[in-house]
Amino acid sequence: MALTPPSERIWWKEPIAKIELTWILIAFCWGLIMFFMMIYWHGAGEQNLSNETYRIKPEVFAERAQAMIDEYTVREEEGFPVVRPPPGSDVYLIARLWMWWPILELEKDQSYRLHLSSLDWQHGFSLQPVNINVQVHPGYDLVMTIKPDVAGEYGVVCNEYCGLGHHNMVGKIYVVE
Amino acid sequence: MATATEFRTCPNTGLKVDLAAERLIKANAVVAIVFLAIGGLFGILVAFTRWPAVHLLPADWFYLALTAHGLDVLLVWIIFFEIAVLYFASAVLLNSRLAAPKFAWAGFVLMVVGALITNVAVLQGDSSVMFTSYVPMRAAPNFYLGLILFAVGALIGCFVFFGTLVVAKAEKTYEGSIPLVTFGAMTAAIIAVFTIVSGAIILIPTWLWSYGLIPDIDPVIYKLIWWGMGHSSQQINVSAHVAIWYAIAALVFGAKPLSEKVSRMAFLMYILFLQIASAHHMLVEPGLSSEWKIFNTSYAMYLAVLGSMVHGMTVPGSIEAAQRKNGYDRGLFEWLRKAPWGNPAFSGMFLSLLMFGFLGGISGVVMGVEQINLIMHNTLYVPGHFHATVVAGTTLAFMAITYVLVPLIFRRELILKGWARLQPYVFGIGVAGNSLFMMGAGTLGVSRRHWDISFADASLPFDYPAAAFLMMGLNGISAILAMLGGLMFVIVVVGSVFFGRKLGADEKVSLGEVAGSGRAVASYGSSDTIKIPGTAVLVAIFFIAFVLYYFVNWKYLSEIWPMS
Amino acid sequence: MAEADDPRPAQSGDDESIPLMQRVLDNPFLLLFLGIAVPALTYLIWGIIEIAQVPIAD
Ligand code: HEM
Ligand SMILES: [Cu+2]
Ligand SMILES: [Cu+2]
Numbered sequence: 001m002a003l004t005p006p007s008e009r010i011w012w013k014e015p016i017a018k019i020e021l022t023w024i025l026i027a028f029c030w031g032l033i034m035f036f037m038m039i040y041w042h043g044a045g046e047q048n049l050s051n052e053t054y055r056i057k058p059e060v061f062a063e064r065a066q067a068m069i070d071e072y073t074v075r076e077e078e079g080f081p082v083v084r085p086p087p088g089s090d091v092y093l094i095a096r097l098w099m100w101w102p103i104l105e106l107e108k109d110q111s112y113r114l115h116l117s118s119l120d121w122q123h124g125f126s127l128q129p130v131n132i133n134v135q136v137h138p139g140y141d142l143v144m145t146i147k148p149d150v151a152g153e154y155g156v157v158c159n160e161y162c163g164l165g166h167h168n169m170v171g172k173i174y175v176v177e
Numbered sequence: 178m179a180t181a182t183e184f185r186t187c188p189n190t191g192l193k194v195d196l197a198a199e200r201l202i203k204a205n206a207v208v209a210i211v212f213l214a215i216g217g218l219f220g221i222l223v224a225f226t227r228w229p230a231v232h233l234l235p236a237d238w239f240y241l242a243l244t245a246h247g248l249d250v251l252l253v254w255i256i257f258f259e260i261a262v263l264y265f266a267s268a269v270l271l272n273s274r275l276a277a278p279k280f281a282w283a284g285f286v287l288m289v290v291g292a293l294i295t296n297v298a299v300l301q302g303d304s305s306v307m308f309t310s311y312v313p314m315r316a317a318p319n320f321y322l323g324l325i326l327f328a329v330g331a332l333i334g335c336f337v338f339f340g341t342l343v344v345a346k347a348e349k350t351y352e353g354s355i356p357l358v359t360f361g362a363m364t365a366a367i368i369a370v371f372t373i374v375s376g377a378i379i380l381i382p383t384w385l386w387s388y389g390l391i392p393d394i395d396p397v398i399y400k401l402i403w404w405g406m407g408h409s410s411q412q413i414n415v416s417a418h419v420a421i422w423y424a425i426a427a428l429v430f431g432a433k434p435l436s437e438k439v440s441r442m443a444f445l446m447y448i449l450f451l452q453i454a455s456a457h458h459m460l461v462e463p464g465l466s467s468e469w470k471i472f473n474t475s476y477a478m479y480l481a482v483l484g485s486m487v488h489g490m491t492v493p494g495s496i497e498a499a500q501r502k503n504g505y506d507r508g509l510f511e512w513l514r515k516a517p518w519g520n521p522a523f524s525g526m527f528l529s530l531l532m533f534g535f536l537g538g539i540s541g542v543v544m545g546v547e548q549i550n551l552i553m554h555n556t557l558y559v560p561g562h563f564h565a566t567v568v569a570g571t572t573l574a575f576m577a578i579t580y581v582l583v584p585l586i587f588r589r590e591l592i593l594k595g596w597a598r599l600q601p602y603v604f605g606i607g608v609a610g611n612s613l614f615m616m617g618a619g620t621l622g623v624s625r626r627h628w629d630i631s632f633a634d635a636s637l638p639f640d641y642p643a644a645a646f647l648m649m650g651l652n653g654i655s656a657i658l659a660m661l662g663g664l665m666f667v668i669v670v671v672g673s674v675f676f677g678r679k680l681g682a683d684e685k686v687s688l689g690e691v692a693g694s695g696r697a698v699a700s701y702g703s704s705d706t707i708k709i710p711g712t713a714v715l716v717a718i719f720f721i722a723f724v725l726y727y728f729v730n731w732k733y734l735s736e737i738w739p740m741s
Numbered sequence: 742m743a744e745a746d747d748p749r750p751a752q753s754g755d756d757e758s759i760p761l762m763q764r765v766l767d768n769p770f771l772l773l774f775l776g777i778a779v780p781a782l783t784y785l786i787w788g789i790i791e792i793a794q795v796p797i798a799d
Contacts, residue, residue, distance in 0.1 A: 001356075002356060002358045002433070002434050003190075003356050003428070005352055005356055007433075009352075009759075011437040011763065012762055013760065014436060016436050017436065017707040019494075019709060020494070023487070023490050024483070024487060026720065027486040028483055030724070031475075031480065032478060034475065034546070034727065035478045035479055037546070037731070042467060045548065045734075045735065046739035046740070047551065047737055047738075048741050049461055053795050054798035055797045060798065121313055121314045122311050124554075124555045124624070126556070126624055129621075129622055131552045131556070131737065132551055132552065133461060133550075133551060133552065133556060134461045134554070135463070137396045137463060140396075140795070144740055146738055146740045147740065150738075155639035155640075159626075160311070161626040162314070163314065164236060166626070167627050167628040167629040168634050168635045169635070170635040170636055170639045171637060172637050172639075339773070342769050354763070354766070363769055364776075367769075367772055367776035370776070370777060371776060371781070395792070402785065442766075445766065449775060449776065449779050452776070452784065453780050453783050455780070455784055456788075459788070464791065469787055469791055472783060473783060473787075477783070
């Protein structure tokens with residue numbers, strides 16, 4: 001029984017039933033497939049989170065974002081600047097209590113270098129309805145190259161708890177043709 | 178020393194039971210169940226608030242209740258119960274005295290005091306930081322202090338366990354190797370030590386920081402080390418509840434492990450690799466390379482998953498083999514149909530096994546794929562997944578073994594047997610609903626830890642799809658079932674402990690309709706004659722579900738925006 | 742003794758005849774060491790090194 005010491009003193013030498021052995025082999029191979037699938041996707045897949053990260057002071061990040069906003073704002077919406085930076089450029093999205101700042105307007109099928117950072121606590125970048133979710137930390141600038149491939153209006157929900165206004169923290173990204 | 182130890186003899190097994198160990202097991206189990214009740218209550222409040230049509234609590238109370246729910250069930254209930262399991266698996270199963278019961282009591286007191294301090298801090302309202310307490314959000318200093326005391330107490334419990342292993346070996350209270358169940362408990366204890374040490378490394382500085390004694394704490398490093406504790410503690414649960422599966426299979430069916438070697442190697446894979454999957458929580462964080470993420474999130478090429486898949490076959494396999502040996506040998510599934518489904522120890526255990534594997538295991542591995550995590554991180558998919566593992570898996574297994582511990586250790590007969598019979602199903606179905614509907618909502622993008630998915634006061638308008646609201650309603654309804662199941666459990670167990678008929682000193686306990694431990698299956702014959710075709714079919718179904726679900730999610734992933 | 746047909750040698754020689762891997766699995770403190778060392782190295786230390794090496798934005 002499993003509740004008593006093994007009945008054989010030397011249990012290591014007991015043979016293993018064929019059916020157990022078969023299952024172990026199947027499970028082991030499946031593990032290898034799953035392992036190499038992640039590596040394969042780095043080469044062949046198009047959805048990989050960037051490893052490009054820098055340490056950055058919140059003030060510096062805010063300044064860079066502001067420079068982008070000053071240069072490329074095209075209109076205002078509910079008090080938010082709507083910014084349309086040129087394709088290929090560095091785009092900044094500030095997370096802070098409790099807003100995503102500014103609203104971005106991007107062109108479909110163009111690449112952008114999106115910078116994410118927080119000015120205060122941790123926040124969660126949750127782009128809806130595509131459902132892309134990335135953690136945003138203060139002091140870290142995560143740079144990811146994104147290429148929106150469907151035009152439309154996207155919500156940016158905060159999905160890391162960030163205090164009492166957490167559920168009100170919503171931003172917006174437009175993708176235009 | 179040993180002379181002062183008092184024993185009684187268990188009429189079922191003939192084991193000597195150290196009365197000091199027995200008292201500690203009772204105390205830890207009782208406190209555990211009290212906190213399960215408290216934490217479960219908070220869980221209901223949370224689920225009703227997330228049910229859009231009910232939206233029970235105001236926002237500040239919601240975040241408070243969610244913090245308390247996570248703490249009380251995930252840490253306090255589970256770890257108290259695990260300490261009880263450790264003492265049972267060492268002192269009782271090894272026929273030994275417990276090493277240093279005084280220390281064990283000191284650990285117990287520390288854990289109680291710590292749990293109370295943290296709960297008070299949360300209820301005072303300025304520590305609604307979630308049980309993860311990510312910096313730089315700051316809780317009251319006592320929030321961290323209570324956790325630290327609790328952890329130190331639990332660490333003492335682990336040392337008492339290891340001490341008892343040493344005592345039992347030195348005093349030759351058993352022959353040969355420790356029983357498999359004790360080996361599983363030891364796996365849990367080993368993981369617990371790593372867990373608690375990680376917790377200390379990060380929580381002590383954070384506590385000092387909350388007083389302003391340390392200027393700041395790096396948020397990514399905090400998270401890395403915190404999850405060294407937070408996720409590893411889930412791996413304690415896995416090891417403990419797998420040990421309990423084996424224990425119940427043995428108690429109810431007299432089942433013998435198919436192969437000691439295979440089951441122990443599977444536990445070894447846990448010891449070595451289970452904990453590194455703490456990386457599951459770090460897959461979409463800045464600052465860590467893909468190499469680190471892939472190696473750790475895959476438990477080193479999925480070797481720990483291999484361990485779980487092995488247990489997933491050997492536990493039902495040993496039950497099948499035992500049942501066939503006892504005459505239920507017809508067809509593929511007579512052994513399963515004729516299993517004692519009215520015995521809550523068995524039904525709880527088997528539901529735990531099924532739901533842990535099919536719901537919790539598969540979703541966990543899929544969510545832990547480096548890239549697929551992008552479409553799940555911090556959505557309700559995550560709580561959906563872990564309600565299948567830690568509630569349907571661990572909690573249900575702990576409930577199941579409690580039905581055995583009440584007569585064996587508390588020496589009381591169960592009251593309300595009809596309720597006990599139903600309880601695993603009510604709770605199991607409720608939790609399966611919670612789990613599935615939260616996963617469903619998460620697939621639709623809904624955020625976890627979120628008070629208002631209608632975004633009534635949000636800075637900009639936004640709507641989740643209508644189906645998401647339906648999911649949250651169904652989740653609320655499932656929560657009612659889960660609550661009823663939890664309540665039934667608490668009433669039956671607490672009622673039995675206080676009012677159940679006292680069992681006479683040498684009264685044998687019947688552990689199931691099928692077999693007492695007297696009918697233990699000594700052997701299945703040679704390894705070539707082991708016949709477990711029913712288990713093979715179950716395992717094949719599992720494998721197909723796993724592979725399909727895995728690739729479906731890669732397909733979902735391939736449909737999101739290209740990014741690199 | 743009752744186990745006259747027991748193949749194992751007397752107590753003292755016992756350990757030698759036990760296969761290495763079984764002895765490893767019978768040694769809780771070796772396992773405790775491994776169970777702490779592996780995650781400490783591959784998860785904690787490797788992870789902290791990587792985070793500490795994040796460059797400063799220019
Ligand atoms: C009556 C049974 C239970 C119900 C109805 C329930 C329901 C819920 C709900 C609705 C959430 C909120 C998800 C969110 O908003 O993010 C939640 C979170 C959670 N639950 Fe439960 N739960 C129950 C039992 C348990 C048990 C027994 C455990 C642990 C053993 C557990 C562990 C957790 C944890 C760790 C969280 C996450 C807290 C956080 O995000 O900080 N739950 N639960
Ligand atoms: Cu936020
Ligand atoms: Cu938030």
